[in-house]
Amino acid sequence: MAADMKAAQQADDDLQPETGWRARLEQYGRPLMAVFTLVVFAAVGLAIYRLTEEVSYDDVVAAMSTTGIDQIGLAILFTVLSFLSLCLYDWNAMAFIGRKRPFPEVALTAFSAYAVGNAAGFGMLSGGAIRYRSYSRAGLGPDDIGRVIAFVTLSFSLGLAAVTALSLIPMSGEIAPLIGIDPNWLRGIAIVMLAGFALLVIIGERRSLTFAGVTLRLADSLTLSRQFLVTVADLAFSASVVYALLPEQAAISWPAFFAIYSIAIGIGVLSHVPAGIGVFETVIIASLGPTTNVDAVLASLVVYRLIYYVLPLVIAIILVTFTELRHVAKTPALAGVGRTASRISPALLAALAVILGTMLIFSSVTPTPESYLELLQGIVPLSVVEGAHFFSSLLGLLLVIAARGLAQRLDGAWWAATVGSAFALVLALLKAFAIFEAGALGVLLIGLVSSKRLFVRPASLFRQALTTSWLTAIAVICLGACFLLFFVYRDVDYSHALWWDFEFSEEAPRSLRAMLGLTVFASAVAILSLLRPAAPAVTPSSPEDVDKAVAILKRYDVADSNLVRTGDKAVMFSPDGEAFLMYGKQGRSWIAFLDPVGPKKSRDELVWQFVEAARLAGCRAVFYQASPQLLPAIADAGLQAFKLGELATVDLSRFELKGGKWANLRQTASRAERDGLSFEIIPVEGVPAVLEDLRAVSDGWLAQHRTKEKGFSLGAFTDDYMLAQPVIVLRFEGQIVAFANILVTDTKVEASIDLMRFSPEAPKGSMDYLFVSLLTHLRGEGYQHFNLGMAPLSGLSRREVAPVWDRIANTFYEHGERFYNFKGLRAFKSKFHPEWQPRYLAVSGGLSPVIALLDATLLIGGGLKGVVKK
Structure with a gap:
């Protein structure tokens, strides 16, 4: 194992000069785009400021009133x-x-x-x-x-x-x-x-x-x-x-x-x-x-922005709230509408929280109508108005920050948004009798309360790292508030005394103090996000982690999850310790192999946990060979899935060598037995006795194919890994000429194999005979399915409306035989008449799917040299 790790590290070191430019592009691409956005917005703000030099805020308000x-x-x-x-x-x-x-x-x-x-x-x-x-x-x-x-x-x-x-x-x-x-x-x-x-x-x-x-x-x-x-x-x-x-x-x-x-x-x-x-x-x-x-x-x-942008969002929230209260979902014909509302409710509430947070921030730098001030002066003390004005801007910032957590269904974000909107509603009335503002906050509050059951993720809002896009949005909002402040009070001469002027009639000082508080707290949020301690390095799992993961996987039906036994992948456990996920790092990609293993609730939470951990480390989260069952959780986490290939699964209850469609395999098995081949299933306790014979076959196979051990989604021949599971061997004239290690769990629902190796002395058709013998044995042992593994890039859409990803993948599938035997692998698996199930690569959009697939390939091959040299 140590030698394998050293070789992988050397390959990774060799890779660095060739990927440096790509790493730098990925590292600085988003910050540069954020800077570009802020520069454009600042230029636009200056342009508007100059275009409206002859316009006052009172003129605009008067025009709106007409x-x-x-x-x-x-x-x-x-x-x-x-x-x-x-x-x-x-x-x-x-x-x-x-x-x-x-x-x-x-x-x-x-x-x-x-x-x-x-x-x-x-x-x-x-x-x-x-x-x-x-x-x-x-x-x-x-x-x-x-x-x-x-x-x-x-x-x-x-x-x-x-x-x-x-x-x-x-x-x-x-x-x-x-x-x-x-x-x-x-x-x-x-x-x-x-x-x-x-x-x-x-x-x-x-x-x-x-x-x-x-x-x-x-x-x-x-x-x-x-x-x-x-x-x-x-x-x-x-x-x-x-x-x-x-x-x-x-x-x-x-x-x-x-x-x-x-x-x-x-x-x-x-x-x-x-x-x-x-x-x-x-x-x-x-x-x-x-x-x-x-x-x-x-x-x-x-007014256009209010009607065309804010009003539809409020209506959407009302519709979703209506369905959440079960007024529509009880109607069978509209049950689908109720399900749709539940899926999109968190994102709608998050968007409304952003809009209302922005509204609170902007209202904190604009004056209150004089008639309302006169009314307030006779009801509440000045200190209450001053405090309401100042804290409204901070609550607006809180709503914008909480919006990201709402989109991720965090219970902490729900509490922050609910309490924040409730306080903001009260302060809106205390600072300016802002009825419209209070009404919109009331809609958000009702929507949050009615959708409480959707926010079930017990994650801390303050431990979430704000991404570049969210920090950019906060910066745009703060810049907008600054330009609005300068526009509203462009005729007020600045003096230091303004900061300490507390009067009902003095609006500019109140707005200045609110803007200062907003700037300080927004800057603190940005600094804490940018200077957050780096996530711990991704390291291979410890023996204790492997043992804990093995104890979990034995209770579930995913035979390939036994690859956690290789020890070359990091392991992440769900907060309740009932599920685990294995992953590796290549470049700026954190790549999870297969679905998380465990109960559904823990698996779904682990998806979020993995995505957030990758983002905290400044990397992209990738799910490699994700199943269709994981797609809803992946979609909720904001990732997109791209079809990677198809997994071949044999229904063992219907596997038998009778009938015309099995004729070729039946003849191959009969010929192999006539040639002197025999098979044997060696249980775990019997593997040590034949380990050196297996090693000789493995070394011969590697030398014949001029390749080296792979990793990540494939096992490697190591003592610990080979001794952990039973093995099927083929003997020819008393010598072991082929073997495969068998991956099983205690449920006996699914079985699979990982390493399949044979010596040059093995007769032709040995692999077919090995599979036929193994499937027959497993059927007799009561196993339900046999996992033949994935055929990469096969089964992708060839329709005229196929997306770009499918077209590129189909091109590789058709013309990439010099690099990988795509068609041959699918043809071999097709001999066993399997059921084909889709498998996906889940990642964020843009160029990420292509980069993530390249990183996964490098991770499996042990670096660029491993890929080039097979």
Whole structure:
């Protein structure tokens, strides 16, 4: 074992120079993107500040107060129509992949996904995460969910580009002066965009495009056209929301505004700023400012954000709360809606907590209306108002931080959000009689109380490491509060005396103190997250850990979990000690092998525990060969699953060498016996007597194949490992010429093998005879299934709507024989007529699946040299 560990370490050392650039890219990629986002947001904030130099906060509030009821009613109507259009994205995607679900379930999922995506738009609160959690528990596989998300994303992106281009051609003369670009340039850009869209339609008619050996299959022109109409309807209705709220003096036609709105949405998406906040407003103000009052435009955009972003999220929370209270779930026809609501409720509550936390922070740097102050002055003392104002901002920060824990269903986050929102509701009334603010907090509070049963993870909120995306979001919120403070009090001359001025009528000092407290506490949170002690290094398990894991695995049905006996993997136990997970580290990937072993509740908690531990160490969490049963827990933890291959399982109750389909194996077994082969099952206590004979066969096999011992998902020939389980051997002329160690558990539900090795003297067909003999013996012993192992990259989708991952994997499967015998391995397992079960690689999205698979390959091969040299 020591020699094996030394060899693996040497291989890993050899790997470092070749992976250094990738490690640095992974290490600094997200921080650089966070810095880019903050720089963009700061630039946008400065742009808005300069564009509104002639505007005061009172002007904006006055403009908002003049917004007519008819305007608000129209805006709400267009919002409803826009979200109905958005639901058609998912409905059409389901029809396109051939996996239709009841419309109420799809509509609730799509509505919630867009409500959360629009309002929060990052990390675990993205629309894609909502879809993954909901649809995975509704029976859709990861590849189907990936196709839905890809279909929706691509449809919107192409539709937005096409709509913008079509709008620019006739309206370029009207739009060009607004944004300071020559009309001919606008027309040229629009024509190029339309030409690209037309090319995609032509490709869609051909249904495929091959580039660099990779085939890209698109939807047919009818589907593209249908989705284009949906995008047009969505953008038209959402643009009409803003247009209905614009002041009457806005001298711009609806078609021209439609084009500007489309451009603003696109730039907001590209900026990577959460919800595009500030970026969208800058484009609109820069375009409309010269033609109308900026204060009226800014007021319209604030109301637009409330109606189109906050209102749908509140409605989604109300719908989910309604179902959680069992008013809908009791109806059989709508039972699916109730199940969907339970799946997405934590993410919805988390998104609303982010929005309301931001609202509390922003309200702490804005003044209270004078009439409310006069009323408060006669009811509560100044100290109460000052304290309420200050602590409201801190409670807002607490809600934003707790939101991440709510998305992860932490009971500590539930308590923090519940107590924080309750106190914030009281303080909202004490500081400013903020009825709207208190009402929104009341909705969150009711939603949290009604969904208490969903927050069952006994994990500490304060031990969770905030990820880069969450720290970026907090920084954006704090920067936004700073810009809002400077905008509101731009006419107030700064002096040190402001910090110590305590008067009912003095709003600027209160806002300054609240901003200071917010900055201090937000900085403390960021510093604690960034300077958190490094996670302990991943080290192989101790003998005590192995013994404890073996005691657990004996009670369950996963034969391959015996690979924990190799001792080359780290072991993580659930908090209750009833489940374990084995994993290794390669590069910046923590890779768990197989599902956790133990009772379901402990397994699900262990998934969260592993993901959080990997993130705390600054690494990605990866599940290698995850089963379909683990997918719901993986989806809840914010990971995506990509099909890795298929596992072959033989039903031993139906295994017999009678009948035509078994003729080849029957003949092979008979020939082997005629040639003098015989088999023997050696129990654990008999293995020491033949250990040296087995070692000779193993060494000969390694030398013949010019390879070395592997690891992680494969065992290695070591004394401790070989002596731990029974062995089947083949004898030829009295000598052992082949063997395999047998992996079993006490339940006798499943058996498997790991090491299969034979000497050059073994007759042809020895391996077939070994398997036939072993399966026959196991059936007689009462075992139910035999696990033949996984066929990598086999069984992936080949349909025209297959996701990119499947297409790349299929390319390797078809043309990668020089590196790995993909087809030959599946063909060998197929001899035994097994049932094929999918296995998955679970990881975060982006490039992570490819990098994680590369890391897993290196981990199994013992580094780059091990992979190259087999």
